Amino acid sequence: MVFSLACYPEDSEDDHPYGPLEVKAGERKKDFYPYELAVGRGPRSVEAEAAAAYHVVQGDIEDLLLRLCAPDASGRVPTGACTGEEDWIAPVAMSVTYNANAAELARDLALSWVSLHHKESISRIAGTPLSALHARVDAAPRGARVPMNSSSELAGSLSRETVLKALTTPPATLLEAIEAAAVPDDTWRAAEPKVRELMELRHQLDDEAAGEVPPAFWVDVTTREHTRFLEEHAPFHVRRLPGGGVLLATHPYRTLWPLWADALFVLGLMS
Structure with missing residues (x-):
């Protein structure tokens, strides 16, 4: 698998809004994300097949971002x-985000x-100090909201007041709420037994040394x-890293906003 790494100076921002560093998976994305999956005889399960595809790629995606x-x-x-x-794009609309300092996790929301x-x-603004982002949110008109892509009416927008409350919430409390929200739903858990069969x-x-294998x-x-x-x-994954x-x-087909929305609801911060 070949990856390309590009560095962009600040004066290229208008033409290439990718950030200072960008890594692409190249043309052969199927080498990174499976287009096909082997299944055995018997009834098929779209849910299990999709979940197995998630397991095939998810660890590599997280590892790639951390290596960068x-x-x-x-x-x-x-x-x-x-x-x-x-x-x-907006961090809560991405599938994976990394923050070097967990105490500044609310940066994703403010950004x-x-x-x-x-x-x-x-x-252009990713490197802005958290205090400056806080000030910019605070300076917006009261009641200002931004639309969010969500199937839930309650999570369909994000208010200035919610962001301000999140920014003043103790970082440990915010992170614990996000961890608590990162629980696979019942539909995902129901597919797991079949997923284990597909992964096996x-x-x-x-395994070339396995000898005869079941037909697939x-x-x-x-x-x-x-x-x-x-x-x-697709489930969410929260990793506390050794360096703090x-x-x-989550999977590239999903965004992190449902995770954030659930955590903010639990903390009583959504308005």
């Missing part, structure tokens, strides 16, 4: 993100709000049914 942002414990890269989109409200490029079959097919055939895991399942049910950072992640 945190190759050592220096913390010199304060924040980064991963998405299937072309541009670096998202400032970017959406002021129509500013994330790559994959391991057997990959390949199925497309990029159908609308598969992608919809991941968009609605934190990584929030």
Whole structure:
């Protein structure tokens, strides 16, 4: 698998709003994300196939972002993100975000709000100190809101007041609420027994020394049914990193906003 790494100076921002550093998976994305999956004989399960595809790629995506942002414990890269989109968009609309300092996790929320409200490029303001982002949110008109892409009416927008309350919430409390919200739903858990079967079959097919393996055939895991399942049910992953950072992640077909919305609701911050 070949990746491309590009560095962009500040004066290229208008043409390439990708941030100072950008890594792309190249043309052969199927080498990174599976287009097909081996299944055995018997009844098929779209849910299990989609969930198995999630397991195949998710660890690699998180590892790639950490290798780019945190190759050592220096913390010199304060924040980064991963998405299937072309541009670096609002962090809560990404699929993976990295923050070198978990105490500044609310930066993702503040960056998202400032970017959406002021129509500013994330790559231009990503390095803004948290205190300055706080001041910009505070300076907005009372009751100001930005739209969020959500199927829930209650989570369909994000208010200035919610962001301000999140910014003044103790960081440990905010992180604990996000961790508590990162629980697979019942639909995902129901698919897990079949997922284990599919992953075991994959391991057997990959093991050249295994000898005879069960018969299998390949199925497309990029159908609308598969992608919809991941968009609605892919679980969230919260990783506290050894250097004091934190990584929030889900599948590239989903965004982190449902995770944030659930945590903000539990804390009573949504308004």
